[in-house]
Amino acid sequence: MNRIDRLTAIMLKLQSKRYVTIDDIAEQYSISERTVFRDIKALGEAGVPIGFEKDRGYYIVEGYSIPPVMFTKEEAGAILLASKLLKRQGDQSLVDHFEQALTKIRAVLKNTQKDYVQELEKYIEVVSPNVSVEKAFPDLYLTDIKDALVHHQILSFEYYANYSDSYSSREVEPLGICHYANHWHLIAYCRMRHGIRDFRTDRISKLHVLDQFFDPSLRDDFKEHIFVRQMSQDVREIRVLFEPDVARLIGDQRYYYGFIEEKKTEAGVEMIFMVGECEYFARWLLMFTDRVRILNSEKLEQQIQQFIEQLSSHYAMVH
Known part of the structure; x- marks a missing residue:
């Protein structure tokens, strides 16, 4: 990657996150810390207002916006492929949001790129087992779950247990989501069971985000539950x-x-x-x-x- 492309990429990275560390930039672009300092200085001299906060990293001063990003046809094609996969693997709330984002992306493409994406779409199909979705399990809650994860809010829902063919009411502290075995799973601390549990999102109904908050630092890391406890116990x-x-x-x-x-x-x-x-x-x-x-x-x-x-x-x- 030449320096001009790298400076543009660093500027986009700074806009995409609240704070970006020197290590993040150096690792992503395989450059030294000294080169990172020089690139940040060059962006500042070019008029990009970049600030620095100790123990957090660099940031673009609020109020400054970078001109709209232009996509290459390869990038637009990759996003199209992602949308096809999401339709098969995501719940409807995610699909709707992604479709809206894809429409915005198409709007900024050049005419030749729009033609490329439109033609490419004719030749893409994702084939996977079609699982019938019961009305009781619409799998529409990932957006609410994501919001609760970010704001550390308690979730309340009805959960269907396949082994007993019954429902139970749960209040949980959401710790993370993961996708495995062809389903999305919510990893959460269950207040009824007094422990971390794994809930398939397509078995959740009547979900509500409560105006109650919790401290996630008091709970075990959800990744530990997935990759350590799952492997050692189950x-x-x-x-x-x-x-x-x-x-x-x-x-x-x-x-x-x-x-x-x-x-x-x-x-x-x-x-x-x-x-x-x-x-x-x-x-x-x-x-x-x-x-x-x-x-x-x-x-x-x-x-x-x-x-x-x-x-x-x-x-x-x-x-």
């Missing part, structure tokens, strides 16, 4: 051997079931999964019948055997 390593022709057909399915790595052997393809619910994983493995072998889990084998016996009994009764 998830176990499962090794499965697939016959080669079956392994080729699995494709991206594996990533919905905790796939982390694979290796080819003389007997087939050995895959390693981090599995939480054996029942869920066992139902998936059943579709491969005798073309798959479990290598290290007696519990999973017993679960599959139980399903086989249930199927045998069911179809014996039918006939």
Whole structure:
């Protein structure tokens, strides 16, 4: 990146955040701290009012605005791809906001760039399993949840538990959101359970942001809950051997079931999964019948055997 492009990028970065540290700039653009100082000075000499606050970093003085950003066709194309993915993976409130943002972005594109994006859109489609959405679970609350996270406000909602087919009223302190297993999850301190819990957002209904606040520093970090507690308490390593022709057909399915790595052997393809619910994983493995072998889990084998016996009994009764 030449210096002119870098100065423009640094100026945009300064506008995108309240404070930007020297380390942030140096790391992103692979330059030394001395070069950062020189670039900041050059921007100041060019008329950009940049301030500095100890222990926080640099900032653009309030009231100054940078002229509207012009996108390249590649950047506009990347944003278009993101919008397609969001329609599949986000709740409707996020989709609506993103569509509004995309309309504004299209408005500042040059005519040739608009033509490029319009033509590109004809050739993009995101194909993923279509999950039917029940009216009870509209999954419309991520925007409210995001606001509550920023302002540290208590959330109140009804939560549906699949295992018991029942609802419970919850008041929680929202700590973070994450996306895994094809769903958005709210990680929060549950005041009813007196501990950090994981709530699938598509099972939340009647959500309200209360005029009550909490101190998030008094709670464990939600990332620790996801990446440490989840791995140590709820998830176990499962090794499965697939016959080669079956392994080729699995494709991206594996990533919905905790796939982390694979290796080819003389007997087939050995895959390693981090599995939480054996029942869920066992139902998936059943579709491969005798073309798959479990290598290290007696519990999973017993679960599959139980399903086989249930199927045998069911179809014996039918006939």
